[in-house]
Amino acid sequence: MKNMKQIPVLGSGIGYRNEIKDELIFDHSEVDFVEVIGEHFMGKSAYMQQELMELMAEYTVIPHFIGCSLGSAEGVDLKYLESVAKLLEKIKPPYWSEHIAFTNCHGIEIGHLTPSPYTQEALDVFSKNLEETQRIIETPLILENITYILNDPIQQMTEAAFLKNLFEANPDIGMLLDITNLYINSTNHNYDYKEWLSTIETNNVVQIHYVGHDLRDDFLIDNHSYPTQEPIWELMTYIKAKCPNLKGSILERDNKFGSMLDLRSETKRAKNILFN
């Protein structure tokens, strides 16, 4: 990623959710920065704009989006991207993030991050959409690996080869490595995450996500509802040496927040592993 050196080290942060707002605003302990879901702040609601201002007064805020649908074969929604650009103009973050996925198919909202088929055609779609996105938005973009349930029968390459090719074809884009998603995929699809990490360009990793996973019917699920389990901490320790340009880590809890003390002890542990 070309602009990597301009991005400051942010340290160990947490995904901002309304449920933990007061604790975060009044106490910074063990939280260096926050990541917000960009779509939550794209509307004109005065209440939400106020909430964003309060957060920005306390922390560096990194916007993480879920609806740009950069894998849509019909192209990106320019109006949507202009709204993203407006929010980024307000926040002025060092980078923003999205997923390697599509959420819209010919005008129909899927309501879920959907993996692209691992084909050359899908790679070409991404490159075209990323070119268009970067034409509208100058802020550096990093893209996140997601979980997948099925091995698509039309795939021409592995997920790791797809990501390697995607980042090679788009050298201005950095990576948001979700280590929980990697752990889930490697367990559910029975492959070695170390091999996966040796295939992709890990110098390109700007930020990581981590959180605990769920287990249902022998299948790991990324529902962001549990404390980070030991194998994920082991993976975090493993990736430290592999990602020399890492700038930040985000604990990505969405449900069952429990005690803020426990969340802070997780961000502290991540900081000790990655940034000390």
Ligand SMILES: [Fe+2]
């Ligand atoms: Fe994530």
